Amino acid sequence: MNRTVTTSDASASDVDTTDLCFWTATDLAAAIRRREVSAREVVTAHLERIERVNPAVNAIVSLVADRALEQAAEADELLASGADTGPLHGLPVAHKDLHDTAGIRTTFGSPVFADRVPDRDHLVVQRLRGAGAITLGKTNVPELGMGSHTVNPVFGATRNPYDLSRSAGGSSGGAGAALACGMQPIADGSDTGGSLRNPASFNNVVGLRPSPGRVPSWPDKAPWGQISVKGPMARTVTDVALTLSVMAGPDPRDPRSLETPGSAFAGQLDGDVRGLRVAWSPDLGVAVPVDAEVRDALRPAVDVFAELGCEVEEACPDLSGADEVFLIQRAWQMELAYGPLLEEHRHRMSSDVVWNIEQGWGLSGPDLGLAQSQQAALYHRVRTFFETYDLLLLPVSQVAPFDVRLPYPGSVDGTPMETYLDWMRSAYLISVTGCPALSVPAGFTAGGLPVGLQVVGPHRGDWEVLRAGYAFEQATRVGDRRPPAAVLEGSGSVSDRSAS
Incomplete structure (x- = not known):
């Protein structure tokens, strides 16, 4: 049984049509x-791909190959017995190294947790395993998941498979790079300020930040107030929907969890988007700087929606105050999660981690009240905006994948970036709206670096976002373009490992 993988660019590498590692998750499961x-x-095919490719890319960490092969044998025996099986039965997956995995090292990319082995699974891991997925190991993250560049003192940097000298994004950067290289067909991730969307954009794959509560989270120190969400990544929109169908659905341990069952996302995506009212904003209406090469790559993508029969015009909801909401809530979240560790482990934490925790220490009651009131006003402005428009199109990231040796881009389109958060505004301003947002492959820079399009929908409009992303994906096929053959064949070289 063969699957032909096509490419939208003649310069892209040829892929073996019999290679199981580039079948869709949907086809593999079937x-x-x-x-x-x-x-x-x-599982064997994916482990062999990891062995060849991962040394150069460094996406998968804490590999548990023997355990995965044992679970695969058990999966085959279960299927042969005629027992009922889940929708992900037999599919390999590596879990984000921020998600606890029972019996498997979970480090958060931090020396503080370098030897930590949890005794229970995070709820997201429970659901994937319960649906039949087989754990390969973990995917690399930034230290404590902070920022959109995957590098940490425990495992080093994850490199972009389209150019090994570039960043794979983050914080789900290991997941994005592993998907792009065929090391896993689906992935789990999390997103506070863009951590599902940014690495999807940087690695030419698909990442969904679902509506808050769509994917329940447990354990969670502050389930009522977090801006973080858990969500799926994959190489196609259909595979993202398949993974969401397993991850989503209510759970009494998460008070935010929505009642809609995950099975609602298991249906066939309809590619017809004719008549949708679509807004496009290159700068989110608040003069967010975006590099010219990103704008140039996205300009044809916006035209595709018009060609699909949508009514497209330039517009954006009023996002004023969103900066303050995000920065206050993030600092509060970081202090809550890691503040108690700072006194003892300051010397083992990066300067950005220390800075963000200390920002949380400095918050007052009125600061938190301001964030709440501004977010309430923002919610209603965005709600009103989506009474006129069905979708909002935006850049995912303000830059293309940057030098892996940098902690973060020093400037964007000539505007200096003062902190590790500044260059992520195109994603984090959307986080605090509570809207679902999809990153879908949209184009490449002149230098061959991937660029994603951000598709934002109304509150709880996850299905609408997936439908629109699917229509765009089918019309463009940008996601079919694979990394260079040298990387996929395991002969990619890294001449400068100073970042890792």
């Missing part, structure tokens, strides 16, 4: 279910 290919064959 083939395993029909017993046309075994879970052992699928």
Whole structure:
């Protein structure tokens, strides 16, 4: 059984049409279910790809190959017995190294937790395993998940498979790079200020920041007030929807969790978006700087929606105050999570981590009240905006993948970036609206670096966002373009490992 993988660019690398590692998750799951290919064959193929490719890319950490092969054998035996199986039965997945995995090292990319082995799974991991997914290991993250550049003192930097001298983004950067290289067909991630969307954009894959509560989270220190969400990544929108169908659905341990069952996202995505009213904003209406090469790559993408029959015009909701809401809530969240560790472990934490925790220490009651009131006003302005428009299109990231040796871009379109958060505004301003947002492959820079389009929908409009992303994906096929053959064949070289 072969699957042909096409490419939208003649310069992109050819991919072996029999390579299981680039089948879609949907096709793989169906083939395993029909017993046309075994879970052992699928897991073995992905482990072999990891062995060849991961040394150069550094996306997968804490690999548990023997355990994965044992679970694959058990999956085949279960299927042969005629027992009911889940929708992800036999699919390999590595979990984000911020998500606890029972019996598997979970470090958060921090020396403070370098030897930590949890005794229970995070709820997201529980749901993926419960649906039949097989754990390969973990995916690399920034230290404590802070920022959109995956580098840490424990495992080093994850490199972009389209150019090994560039960043893979973050904080789900390991997940994005692993997907792009065929090391796993689906991934879990989390997103506070863009951590599902930015690495999807940087690695030419798909990442969804779902509506808050769509994917329940447990354990969680502050389930009522967090701006963070958990969500899926994959190489196609259909595979993201498949993964969401397993991750989503209510859980009594998360008071925010929405009642809609995950099965609502398991249906066929309809590609017809004719008549939708679509707004496009290159700067989010608040003069967010975006590099010219990103704007140039996205300009044709916006035209695609008009060609699909949508009514497109330039517009954006009033996002004033969103900066203050995000920065206050993030600092509060960082202090809550890691503040108690700072006194003892300051010398083992990066300067950015220390800075953000100390920002939380300095917050007052009126600061938190201001953030709450501004976010309430923002919610209603955005709600009103989506009474006129069905979708909002934006840049995912303000820059293309940057030098992996940098902590973050020093400037964007000539505007200096003062902190590690500043260059993420195009994503984090949307985080605090509470809207679902999808990053879908949209184009490449002249230098061959991926650029994603951010598709934002109304509150709880996750299905609408997926439908629009699917229509765009089918019309453009940008996501079919794979990393260079030298990387996929395991012969990619890294001449400068100073960042890792």
